[in-house]
Amino acid sequence: MSFSDLLGQLPRVFTYYNLLLLGQAALTTLLLSAFGCIVGLVFGLLLALARRSHARLLLPLKAFAFIYVEILRRVPFLVTLMLFFFGSQVLGFDLAPLxxxxxxxxxxxxxFVSEIIRAGLDAVKQSQIEAATVMNFGFWQTLRLVVLPQAWPVILPPIFSYFVLFIKDTALASQAGVLELVQAGRILTTKGFSAFIVFGAVLLLYFVISYPLARLGSHLESRLGVSRHSRARRPIS
Incomplete structure (x- = not known):
């Protein structure tokens, strides 16, 4: 197909209904990404705390967190998706693909997020935690005032890098019949539209979704870096 043919096809590709299809698919991709990132951040923190716990009562939870993280970090996302997809049918759950x-x-x-957070928490010097214990800080007080402020600058760069990569991994949801960007691109190409134009538009939509997240990560990283340096240079009164 020549360049002039591609230009002539543009008005037919970007019609109202085709743009509506791409918009709906982009929202689904955004939903999958945002939901996965938020849930991963919350439960990843809890699993990371469980793995670092030394309480005997939490040993079963610590073992579960270790097994959970070590196994699922080594399983491709597509395999996990297929297991849930076919497993829900075997168990009789009528769940929507989304x-x-x-x-x-x-x-x-x-x-993945749990392992990133655990590594960031481990980067905090043990002497800092011991000092908080001497000052009669409780567990949550030590976590909020001592550990997390020092761990976040270590955690944020890899966690936002993972989130950006995670947006692209959601494309595999199309294998379960979810109408996200890649699936929308396939639908449009089956209608006879140029794959170059269609997936070029899909590429731009992925960029629009992921670029603000990458910029937010860079902004937060620089802010935390400046804050950390300013505290380090503050004279002791």
């Missing part, structure tokens, strides 16, 4: 995709993305995201 629901299955949301569960799968959350499960995978939690495992």
């Amino acid at each position: 629901t299955i995709a949301l569960i799968s993305t959350s499960v995978i995201s939690t495992a």
Whole structure:
């Protein structure tokens, strides 16, 4: 197909209904990404705390967190998606493909984010925690006032890098019949439109979704870096 043919096809590709299809698919991709990132951040923090716990009562939870993270970090997202997709049918659950995709993305995201957070928490010097204990700080007080402020600058760069990559991984949800960007691109190409134009538009939509997240990560990283340096240079009164 020549360049002039591609230009002539543009008005037929970007009609109202085709743009509506791409918009709906972009919103689904955004939903999968945002839901997976938020759930992964919340439960990933809880699993990371469980893995660092030394309480005997929490040993079963610590073991579960270790097994969960170590296994799921080594399983491809597509395999997890298919397991949930066919497993729900075997168990008799009538779940929509989008629901299955949301569960799968959350499960995978939690495992990866948990390991990132655990590494950031481990980067805090033990002497800092011991000093908080001497000052009679409780567990949550130590976590909120001592550990997390020092761990976030270590956690944020890799966690936002993972979130940007995670947006692209949601394209695999199309294998379960979810109408996201890649699936919308396939639908349009089956209608005879140029794959170059269609997936070029899909590429731009992925960029529009992921670029603000990458910029937010860079902004937060620089803010936390400046804040950390300013505290380090503050004279002791």
